[in-house]
Amino acid sequence: MTKPLSKSTSDLPANSPPNALKTSPATGSLSNPLQAWGPLGEYMTDALQRTVLFWDVLRLRSDQYYAQKAKAVPHVLSFDAELVLDGRTFERPVNYLLVRVKPPAGVTINPQQRPFVVVDPRAGHGPGIGGFKADSELGVAMRAGHPCYFVGFTPDPMPGQTIEDIMRAEAVFLEKVIALHPDAEGKPCVIGNCQAGWAVMMLAATRPELFGPIIIPGSPLSYWAGVEGQNPMRYTGGLAGGSWITALTSDLGNGKFNGGYLVENFENQNPANTLWAKNYDLWSKVDSEGPRFLEFEKWWGGHVNLNAEEMQWIVDQLFVGNRLATAEIVTSDGVRIDLRNIRSPILCFCSKGDNITPPQQALGWIVDLYAKDDDIRAGGQTIVYAIHDSIGHLGIFVGGGIARKEHQEFATNIDLIDVLPPGLYEAVMTPKTAGMAGAELVTGDWNVRFEPRTLDDVRAIVQPDPENERRFAAAQRVSEINLGLYRTLFQPFVQATINEQTSEWLHKLNTSELPFVLFSERNPLMQQVAQLAEQIRQQRQPVSVDNPLLQWQGMISDGIITALDSYRDLRDSSMEKIFLSIYSSPLLQALVGLRAGDETPRQRPGVEPERIAFIQQRIAELKARIAEGGLREAGIRSLVYIGMAGPGVDERAFNELRVIRAEHGSITLDEFKQILREQFFSLLLDRDGALAAIPKMLPDDRAARMQMLDAIRRTVNAIGTPSGERAERLAQIEKLFGAVGQSEQDSRMAG
Incomplete structure (x- = not known):
């Protein structure tokens, strides 16, 4: 049994100096020959000081990383919590845990309100992002009076655990939550963030009786969907030749898939931020930016592992195979996972500014499953979608000011969502005003209305294209061929040459791990950096805001960002052209068994x-x-x-x-x-x-x-x-x- 999770979000390691990250102007004159050089000397003094302080923040980040790594259950929840169930003790053990989130001071929970259960994504990062801030999903739900629970995980999977094992464990978690709240009005509202969304939907399709409303923010369910000229991430699998690269990566990890590789995929979408802007923002504002940087890096750098079998299943069945939205996935005990079996309202929250899960991938499953509007109503299914104009992927479920109104309205109106008649709706939110009719009946700052929509409305967003599906179907079959070739010709050799020691060294040399090693106190030079940074904080000499070199610094940074953005755009357009030229080939499609006369190569679930x-x-x-x-x-x-x-x-x-x-x-x-x-x-x-x-x-x-x-x-x-x-x-x-x-x-x- 593990210790209950405890509150720890942006606290620094215990060995940090008491005034770490705090700077103050110099209290006395500092002998500095650069001062005689005027504005140039002033700027150079400031730049050198900022550089040392920047290195010191990276040192603190490394210390924080290893301190987190040493914990039994590292997380970034900003709320206290207590353990309810530990999946590692189950008959089929998994590295998942169910905890009850304790409300903060001043927040009262109504035991008759339905509980909320937030399930975090295991997509490379550690758990806690659903409760990362006070305005996150958990915070908003508790302020609305709902008991809250959180499903997280430990960094390493249990030996032999599978995706189906995790599904069964999460079913046990929900049964426990329901048993703990016998007087609650309604079954639990379950929030599946990002990659947890498809896992929640799969469970709801097989155990619909356990669920109240389901909210899936930023969750991909239709993996081939997208618009040409946008959404380049969907081409990655086809350009790599399919999922054989996943098998190779897992073999190099001695049977485990390093979540750092998934994080790299996210970072590659925005090289300007990854290679420059993130570090430049810290360096240029190091006197104030350090705590925020460390807070976010605590989650972003907390990588977790998956079993080789888990990751291979995810890539083959979902990312490359795209089988979930067409009811092609069958469990080991013969149960077909059909999303039409879900009886709870489904609320899809997505954003046009999300380059990881664009609206097409969040909503495409609806037009994959249903041909007519009456099919949705006849199946007794209620589907609601909300599309934000600009918020990025992480902002959808991290919380804060941008998405606060959506989370607030979903939490306060969850009972209304639960009783909506079957059909397709869009959540439309308008600001509450004093002159609004019935203003006293609006719970928050926004009035939400669920407007009926048709499948044609969703098709206008998703823009399904049969030719696009033929290309991705060809990529799927190429993936199957290449995976078979790798397993037959190369996998035995790779597995014979890799052991725990070699995989550990490969992990340390990975670009997601190496920076933590270089800037940690394991590097003897960082001890001198820490001492020098302490001296600089005592005699800090920031540059004046009207220094012309400071203005040039900003201009140079903008130029670097523009150049990297141009590189990204060229890279993405080239990736798309290469993918289209390869997989649009009638010859290749014929070689992998796609017939030219087929309207669509993809199975559509019929009406049995x-x-x-x-x-x-x-x-x-x-x-x-x-x-x-x-x-x-x-x-x-x-x-x-x-x-x-x-x-x-x-x-x-x-x-x-x-x-x-x-x-x-x-x-x-x-x-x-x-x-x-x-x-x-x-x-x-x-x-x-x-x-x-x-x-x-x-x-x-x-x-x-x-x-x-x-x-x-x-x-x-x-x-x-x-x-x-x-x-x-x-x-x-x-x-x-x-x-x-x-x-x-x-x-x-x-x-």
Whole structure:
């Protein structure tokens, strides 16, 4: 059993000097011959001092790296947490852990609210990014009153663990969370960040009963998707000849895949930042930038390993194979992973500024799985997407000011998301204003509305292209051939020459590890750097802001960044041209077995006869029960009917319903969700019949009818006075609710 995780985010190693990273102006004159050189001498003095201080920050980064590496469970959570379950003790052990996150001071948790479970990505970095800052996913959820849990992992995998083992362990984690919150309204909301998103979706497809709403920020699910001229990362596998390079890398690691290689892939997307801007920003502002730099590097440099089998499965099945979105993955016990089996709402949060998981890869699975809008509704699936205009990949789930509004609205409106009728929606957020109708019903600073969308809307974003799929299908088959050749001809030799010692030396020489070695105190020269940096902090002489050389410094830096950006653009365009020229070749496609007449080489999940029979049976049941139900069902049917004429489902209307529910009823959220879905389908299948049945569902008690009608009016008016078709539908419902009263009056007159 491991110790509970404890709070530690930006704390420096214990052996750091007490005033590390803090600088102050010189308190006395410093004899410096460079001062006689005027602005040049002033700038050179400052530049030399900054350089030494820069080296010292790199030394502190190395010390921090090794201090983190020495921990049993290194992480970057900014919250205290306690261990709940340790996957290393399971029958099929995995290096995953479930912890309960303790709320910070001043935050009150409501035990009746559904728990949130944040699952961090094991994509090269260590765990904790979902709780890295106070405004991150965990912080926002706790401020909304939700109990929170976190699923993290240790740096090294357990021997023999597989992706399926991890899925089963995460199922046990969710069962435990559900058991710990028997009175919670709804199943846990699960957030799968980045690469954890596909893992969460796979589990939800096989164990749908464990899930409440699923949020997948920056998660790739359709790996071939993208737009020509953009998204060059998707070409990497094909240009490398496929996944044989993954097998070679794992063999050189003696059966383990170093997560540092995955981090290098991310860094290669922006060479200007990796090779220059990141270090230049630290060097140029070393007096103030050190703590922020160290805080981020604590996570970015905390690399973790994967088993060779795990990484090979990920590359073959997902990155190169792209089998998840077309239900081609089958587990070892014969269960087909079909994302259409997910019964919880799925919320895809992506960004146009994300060069790791662009919107095409985050949303492409929707058009891969479904051909018609009715297919989504018939399957009872609810899909919501939100697209940010500019935020980068890490900002999607790190938190902070940029994505705070999205996380805040998702957390505070998670119950509304859970009861949305089946279909496809976009989350649209508008600022809350004092003059807004029903402003008191808006929980945060933004009002969220879930507007209906169609598959054509998603296709306009994803831009699917059959020719593009033929190219990637050819790359997939080339990958399979090359992997077979490597395993037959070269793998036995590589495995025979690699042992634990050689793999360790190769790891130390890796570009992701070597800088930590060079700037650590293991290098004797760094002790002198630390002492010199301490002296400089006592006699710091920063350059004046109007020094012309300081302005030239910025201009030179901008020029270097421009040059590196130009190199990146040339590299990316060249990669694309090479990939297209190779894999667009009809000869190559024919050689790997792709037939020229095929509209698409990729399997599309069809509608199986048993699924068709189930849907037809369900339709018949709903039609037979259109007139069943009482006042409650009639009221919800009326609200759904009026809402269908509006721009979407608004949080203000839902929050008004919360108030009404608290005043009158004992209906649970699950009961409300079930009734709402049945009434929605009744209107969808036979609108006229469903409306005509409303008077028969109403009681004779006129006061009860009028009370329900008042609740309907309050809910409709929560987003403003209805107009147009919404006003017409409200008037139609008012007549239907008065129909019973009129018949009563007619009966009395006849008597």
